Amino acid sequence: MDDRKTNWPLTLFLLIVSAPILIMYVWLFIDSVSEINIESIWPEKFTLRNWRFLTEEIPGHGSVWTATLNTTIFATSVVAIVVVLSSTAGYALSRLKFPFRAPFLGIVLLLHSFPSVTLIISIFLMLRMIGLYDTLVGVILVKAALELPFGIWIMKGFYDTVPWEIEMAGLQDGASRFQVWYKLVLPQIMPGVAALAIFSFMAGWSEFVLPLILAPSSDTRLLSVYLAGLIIDDYLSDFGLFKAVGLFYVVPVMIFYLFTQDKLMNIYGGGTKG
Amino acid sequence: MEIRLEKFSKSFGPVNAIEDMDLAIGDGEMIALLGPSGCGKTTTLYAICGLHRVSAGRIWFGDREVTHLVPQERKVGVVFQSFALYPHLSTFENIAFPLQIRKESNADIERKVKDIANTLHIEELLGRRPGQLSGGQQQRVALARALVRRPDVLLMDEPLANLDAGLRLEMRSEIRRIQRESGCTSILVTHDQVEAMSMCDRIALMHKGKIQQIGTPDEMYHQPKNKFIAGFIGNPPISFADGVVEDGRFVAQGLSFELPDQIKGASVSAGQKIAIGVRPEYLQPDFATAIEGEVTFIESQGREILYDLKLGGGQIFRSIQSSEQTCKLGDQIHWGIDVNSVFFFDEQGVRL
Numbered sequence: 001m002d003d004r005k006t007n008w009p010l011t012l013f014l015l016i017v018s019a020p021i022l023i024m025y026v027w028l029f030i031d032s033v034s035e036i037n038i039e040s041i042w043p044e045k046f047t048l049r050n051w052r053f054l055t056e057e058i059p060g061h062g063s064v065w066t067a068t069l070n071t072t073i074f075a076t077s078v079v080a081i082v083v084v085l086s087s088t089a090g091y092a093l094s095r096l097k098f099p100f101r102a103p104f105l106g107i108v109l110l111l112h113s114f115p116s117v118t119l120i121i122s123i124f125l126m127l128r129m130i131g132l133y134d135t136l137v138g139v140i141l142v143k144a145a146l147e148l149p150f151g152i153w154i155m156k157g158f159y160d161t162v163p164w165e166i167e168m169a170g171l172q173d174g175a176s177r178f179q180v181w182y183k184l185v186l187p188q189i190m191p192g193v194a195a196l197a198i199f200s201f202m203a204g205w206s207e208f209v210l211p212l213i214l215a216p217s218s219d220t221r222l223l224s225v226y227l228a229g230l231i232i233d234d235y236l237s238d239f240g241l242f243k244a245v246g247l248f249y250v251v252p253v254m255i256f257y258l259f260t261q262d263k264l265m266n267i268y269g270g271g272t273k274g
Numbered sequence: 275m276e277i278r279l280e281k282f283s284k285s286f287g288p289v290n291a292i293e294d295m296d297l298a299i300g301d302g303e304m305i306a307l308l309g310p311s312g313c314g315k316t317t318t319l320y321a322i323c324g325l326h327r328v329s330a331g332r333i334w335f336g337d338r339e340v341t342h343l344v345p346q347e348r349k350v351g352v353v354f355q356s357f358a359l360y361p362h363l364s365t366f367e368n369i370a371f372p373l374q375i376r377k378e379s380n381a382d383i384e385r386k387v388k389d390i391a392n393t394l395h396i397e398e399l400l401g402r403r404p405g406q407l408s409g410g411q412q413q414r415v416a417l418a419r420a421l422v423r424r425p426d427v428l429l430m431d432e433p434l435a436n437l438d439a440g441l442r443l444e445m446r447s448e449i450r451r452i453q454r455e456s457g458c459t460s461i462l463v464t465h466d467q468v469e470a471m472s473m474c475d476r477i478a479l480m481h482k483g484k485i486q487q488i489g490t491p492d493e494m495y496h497q498p499k500n501k502f503i504a505g506f507i508g509n510p511p512i513s514f515a516d517g518v519v520e521d522g523r524f525v526a527q528g529l530s531f532e533l534p535d536q537i538k539g540a541s542v543s544a545g546q547k548i549a550i551g552v553r554p555e556y557l558q559p560d561f562a563t564a565i566e567g568e569v570t571f572i573e574s575q576g577r578e579i580l581y582d583l584k585l586g587g588g589q590i591f592r593s594i595q596s597s598e599q600t601c602k603l604g605d606q607i608h609w610g611i612d613v614n615s616v617f618f619f620d621e622q623g624v625r626l
């Protein structure tokens with residue numbers, strides 16, 4: 001990777017193609033710190049007024065910090081559940097013989113390609129029934145459950161690439177089945193685990209529909225819902241504010257992505273031999 | 275530690291990989307499981323180390339029955355064909371792994387790993403990952419890992435198959451040396467007869483899930499029990515010819531000679547169909563029983579020359595000679611075979 005020469009024409013081409021996106025982000029930033037006349041494109045003067053939501057509550061919308069905290073809890077819990085369950089279930093599906101293994105794999109794949117929005121009504125009813133409606137725990141469980149098929153399938157793909165003989169050697173060296181998994185196999189698919197973690201974190205961070213419907217109250221509200229709430233609010237047509245909140249919402253993801261993008265590549269490169 | 279298999283069978287669903295195998299290996303002995311691909315060598319090996327459950331029969335280590343013990347309780351060191359080193363661990367950690375699992379103290383681990391690394395001449399490699407080692411080095415590390423906890427039994431599945439020719443030669447004697455030093459009862463799985471003959475005390479030749487013959491390399495070569503063994507062992511291979519018994523003579527088209535006394539005395543009757551097998555070294559220009567044919571192939575192997583002789587009946591006999599080339603392609607020549615060293619087989623391929 002490091003010693004590859006930069007291909008300037010290609011870089012230039014990619015730069016041009018992605019320019020609109022870049023320009024939009026730059027614009028978003030500039031707009032969020034300037035006063036702007038609604039009819040004109042060009043910013044008029046610098047202001048921090050749009051960022052006032054950081055220090056004061058916008059009336060009727062709760063604190064942005066509660067929403068941020070909720071989103072963080074939401075995304076990390078989803079990551080924890082998805083990573084733990086996928087890495088164990090993927091192993092079982094890749095390595096163990098058990099009844100209905102093949103149908104199970106088929107169903108997992110089916111669930112992965114199933115549009116989850118169609119489930120929302122029944123999920124809503126179920127959460128009401130078990131008393132998890134409008135709680136963070138409720139949405140976390142739902143979101144994690146919907147992410148699991150993808151995670152399991154990806155993890156299984158990674159496990160499939162680890163040679164059997166490594167496990168045989170481990171057993172022969174005296175390790176238990178669990179030790180073999182934990183000490184010998186899991187370390188080999190760490191790139192996959194990392195990629196899955198990042199992937200689910202982003203999925204959790206950007207989730208909108210589920211929390212909107214299943215956890216709408218102000219103290220369980222996520223950032224995505226908070227932002228949408230501002231935009232929908234008829235008494236508030238402050239575009240500068242929307243832009244600032246939007247920026248506030250994407251910046252963590254962008255920073256996170258900058259640091260982890262090479263790991264994320266693995267999920268598409270390394271282990272998807274089904 | 276002595277190893278005994280009693281009526282060991284293994285089937286995978288409807289496929290019978292091994293049927294009723296009996297095998298006894300003496301303490302400290304090194305035996306080769308030799309046979310063509312798919313004959314059940316690996317299956318046997320995996321049953322002995324406990325990775326495969328046996329379908330029937332029993333396995334004994336000394337006077338301890340291990341048939342139903344899990345691999346962890348068997349004290350068997352295995353070298354896998356692909357070496358199966360743990361790629362995320364250094365050489366040191368790889369070798370130390372079996373000891374760490376048994377929760378030995380760090381000082382002990384350090385000492386034992388250093389010791390075995392010494393024996394195998396891999397001290398300088400202890401800090402490297404498997405990916406940074408050559409094939410031969412990986413193989414030494416695999417061997418070290420198998421031996422470090424002083425197993426009762428050492429099993430090797432085609433340990434030399436992935437090495438180049440030169441390295442194979444070196445590792446052959448190396449493995450034998452280490453096996454002798456450690457005194458482990460060992461089984462070497464291979465499909466290479468030269469490897470089996472040069473490294474092991476005895477050879478068990480397998481075919482289609484059955485052991486055909488067990489014996490020292492010499493016995494296998496000079497006293498094969500049947501046609502398959504005679505044909506499998508020996509390089510360049512033996513030549514066969516079919517014929518019938520007439521008046522105490524072996525008769526085939528373009529070939530006829532007096533049967534040696536021990537065969538005549540045995541149960542051959544006139545008109546019986548038999549086959550002969552002649553090893554290339556027993557067909558030479560100056561041997562007694564003359565045969566006539568055309569030279570159809572000459573290959574110089576440096577020190578020796580290999581000839582194919584086509585007889586009147588179309589049978590091809592091979593000859594290996596160490597003297598200088600005496601004839602050329604297409605020559606009609608008279609050479610001789612040493613009848614006392616010819617193998618005779620009945621119609622079922624069993625040696626007479």
Ligand SMILES: Nc1ncnc2c1ncn2[C@@H]1O[C@H](COP(=O)(O)OP(=O)(O)OP(=O)(O)O)[C@@H](O)[C@H]1O
Nearest residue numbers: 286289291309310311312313314315316317318465
């Ligand atoms: N897991 C399995 N399921 C079904 N059949 C199997 C399985 N493992 C081995 N066999 C069959 O058992 C027979 C013996 O296989 P085995 O791997 O022991 O051969 P081998 O002598 O080691 O051959 P090679 O030299 O090619 O490694 C083969 O016919 C093989 O197809």
Ligand SMILES: [Mg+2]
Nearest residue numbers: 315316317431
């Ligand atoms: Mg094999």
